[in-house]
Amino acid sequence: MSNCSWIIEKKSKKSSSDGFLKVKPDCKLRVRLIDNPVKVVRIFSKDRKCAFLNTEEIGRKLKEKYKKEVSDVSVRYACWCINRADKSMKILDMPASVARSLGNREALVGKGIAGEVEGCDWSIITNGKKGKDVRYEAVYIEETPLSCEEKKMVEDKKSEKEGHFDLKKIFKSYSFEEAVNKLFL
Numbered sequence: 614m615s616n617c618s619w620i621i622e623k624k625s626k627k628s629s630s631d632g633f634l635k636v637k638p639d640c641k642l643r644v645r646l647i648d649n650p651v652k653v654v655r656i657f658s659k660d661r662k663c664a665f666l667n668t669e670e671i672g673r674k675l676k677e678k679y680k681k682e683v684s685d686v687s688v689r690y691a692c693w694c695i696n697r698a699d700k701s702m703k704i705l706d707m708p709a710s711v712a713r714s715l716g717n718r719e720a721l722v723g724k725g726i727a728g729e730v731e732g733c734d735w736s737i738i739t740n741g742k743k744g745k746d747v748r749y750e751a752v753y754i755e756e757t758p759l760s761c762e763e764k765k766m767v768e769d770k771k772s773e774k775e776g777h778f779d780l781k782k783i784f785k786s787y788s789f790e791e792a793v794n795k796l797f798l
Contacts, residue, residue: 617652617690634696636707638747642737643697644705645757646727647767650692650712651780657685658796665786674789675796682797691780692727693770695763697734702770704780707749711737714751729759729767 634642654666656675659682666672672686690712694705715735718726725731734754739747759767771778787795 617650632703634694634703634705636705636711636737636749638739638743639741640737640739642705643734643754644694644737645697645732645734645759645763646705646715647693647695647702647732648727650690651784653689653691653706653784654786655685655687655689656683656792656796657687658682659684662796664792664795665784666792667786667788671787671789671792675792679793679797691784693767693778693780695766702766704783707737711749711751714749718753729764731756732759733757 634644636642654669654672655663656666656672657663661684666675666686669686669688676683676686689706689708691704691706693702695701696703715726718724718733726733734757736752736754738750738752740750742748777783
């Protein structure tokens with residue numbers, strides 16, 4: 614997992630909880646992004662244990678070596694956001710297609726999409742289908758500089774216990790050997 618910009622390259626051939634907002638089939642979200650995303654590479658064992666990996670290459674190697682034990686490798690992106698439905702700060706967990714759509718606006722317009730002043734609200738919706746047929750759409754709504762209350766909410770979140778705001782610590786990733794120990798030993 615690594616910090617990245619909002620420019621998400623097209624790739625060639627955690628479930629929601631109180632602190633997370635997951636982009637999934639049938640979602641209708643309105644969010645205000647906070648800061649840049651991180652790339653999160655996950656691998657799942659057949660018994661649904663999960664490990665975050667340093668790179669996609671580690672996932673491919675694990676899947677190759679442990680074919681019967683590993684069920685899935687996924688790449689998603691995560692960033693802090695304000696959920697407009699309940700006015701809370703959550704970690705937005707999204708597929709690359711959504712992150713790429715968000716980043717397209719930053720690239721085309723040349724303005725930040727997740728800063729205190731340069732930032733905007735987004736609607737994230739799906740076509741109502743599931744599996745490989747689901748399509749996500751991120752729609753720009755309007756420019757929304759953070760209000761004083763929102764700035765305070767972000768600062769309060771940053772000042773909570775050590776590492777609570779740092780997505781690299783929240784999604785602590787593993788090397789090949791560390792992932793094997795976590796998943797299979």
